[in-house]
Amino acid sequence: MDKIMRYQKLLTLFMLLTLFSGNLPATGFNASLRVGNVSQSSIAKAIAEAKVIFQANPRQTVVIDLPVGNFDLSKDIKGHGTIDVSGVQPAPGGWLIFRGAGAAKTILTFNRDVTWIYGMQTNRVVFQNMQMTGHRPAVSQGYVVSVGLGRVVLDIPSGFPSPGEIYNPGRISGGRWLRQYTNSKTDPRMIEDPVIPMNRQVGWDSTTQIAGGRWQMNLTKPNLVAPYHPGDLIGITSKQTGNNYYFFQSSDIIFDHVQWKVKSRGVFCGGTSRVTFSNCRIDRSEPINGQTQCLSTPDGGPQLGQPEDLPSTGHRVENCVFVATGDDSVAFFKASGSITNTRIRDSFGRGIVLYQSPNVTLTNNEVVRCPILNFL
Secondary structure: OOHHHHHHHHHHHHHHHHOOOOOOOOOOEOOOOOOOOOOOHHHHHHHHHHHHHHHHHHOOOOEEOOOOOEEEEEOOOOOOOEEEOOOOOOOOOOOOEEEOOOOEEEEEEEEEOOOEEEOOOOEEEEEEEEEEOOOOOEEEEEEEEEOOOOOEEEEOOOOOHHHHHOOOOOOOOOOOEEEEEEOOOOOOOOOOOOOOOOOOEEEEEEEEEEEEOEEEEEOOOOOOOOOOOOOOOEEEEEOOOOOOOEEEEOEEEEEEEEEEEOOOHHHEEEEOEEEEEEEEEEEOOOOOOOOOOOOOOOOOOOOOOOOOOOOEEEEEOOOEEOOOOOOOOEEEEOOEEEOOOEEEEOOOOOOOOEEEEEEEEEEEEEEOOOOOOEEE
């Protein structure tokens, strides 16, 4: 009997070491909470159960298993975020892990206009092996019909959302831009200016529908004539409210093998430290009527710190791929850490932004058609 128990313990330990190999922490024995019918309430219930477990054994690792399926979390949103992990604080050695079956198998669909994951004073939380996407498109594109003083007229192809459908009235100004792409059905790429390696953004603030899919984009600068020509392919962004994830005064947050579509911006502030993105992706949604989308999202990727924030330390972005984000793909603000083996291309903003972050090391990264800017 003792031999059987020892064998079971060794087997369990082997499984855990396999699960937490690589970038994830090696931990002790765990408790598993399986969520069958995934909803905001069932996830909240599992988080509450995990907190009870941590009260009894703060060094425990609790795994919330999310099954295979596409789960709609976009309705009946309550609280600060769809998944609220505020106050989750296992002791060193303990973790709360949300584990899916893989990015192609466990898909969580959120309301694009709210915060998806919210954490206030949250420690030692992992999101692993899943896809997070929005409930409806947040970017569009069209072909130039004509340009004039303070206006660009576009034909929006069938199936793509109209500018009105992505327009966010919650933003009084800013966050709405046009930018030119190569006219490709399968892989539109941002056009680089021959003098300055950045295709200039053109701001818009309202629209006028002319007829059907033909729309006039009214520019933020009424005296500007946009540098476009008939037939040019133009990507259209309008930043949304809310964030993919928002963590304040937290630490040891890990995203591992997570894919984002439709929306990608997330913020770590209030001195939140030791954040890891490992083997993560930001990708375009599926082609529409055979046309690959210019943009993946209307916003950027992870923001580690904020310009007026407390300094933070110990961040890692590694083995990630960020494609065609609507703003800066990775930003460090008064933060230290590393970006390693990461590929970034066609960011609408900058590929990497380092703001007062001299202690960030960049190793073996590929940044294409978007700059790296270092603000000392």
